Amino acid sequence: MNLDKEISKALQQExxxxxxxxxxxxxxxxxxxxxxxxxxxFWVILAxxxxxxxxxxxxxxxxxxxxxxxxxxxxxxxxxxxxxxxxQIATKLWxxxxxxxxxxxxxxxxxxxxxxx
Numbered sequence: 001m002n003l004d005k006e007i008s009k010a011l012q013q014e015x016x017x018x019x020x021x022x023x024x025x026x027x028x029x030x031x032x033x034x035x036x037x038x039x040x041x042f043w044v045i046l047a048x049x050x051x052x053x054x055x056x057x058x059x060x061x062x063x064x065x066x067x068x069x070x071x072x073x074x075x076x077x078x079x080x081x082x083x084x085x086x087x088q089i090a091t092k093l094w095x096x097x098x099x100x101x102x103x104x105x106x107x108x109x110x111x112x113x114x115x116x117x
Contacts, residue, residue: 035099044095051091058084 026034035044058081065077 031099031103032095034102035095038098038102040098044098047091047095051088051095054084054088054091058088 035041038044061077061081061084065074065081068074068077
């Protein structure tokens with residue numbers, strides 16, 4: 001019985017310590033905005049601009065595929081469409097991985113600060 005009370009008390013203390021941390025949890029758009037302010041800001045901006053240009057390119061390729069009459073033209077524009085789509089997906093994936101990296105680093109730093117106290 002005494003052990004159960006001690007465990008319960010320890011869990012309540014831990015929950016009280018975790019409540020402010022969970023309240024600080026940021027939303028997706030806030031986390032995405034933080035990526036543009038980190039130390040890799042230049043690369044993220046460059047990747048975002050390139051993703052926009054690649055998006056325009058594969059939309060244009062899709063349009064050209066749609067209006068093409070010859071099969072060889074359709075194959076050509078379909079390959080460019082798929083290649084552009086894959087590159088854009090990879091770029092967006094890198095941006096989200098960078099967002100995750102910054103979130104993990106922030107959590108590690110918060111944990112280190114708590115452990116040092």
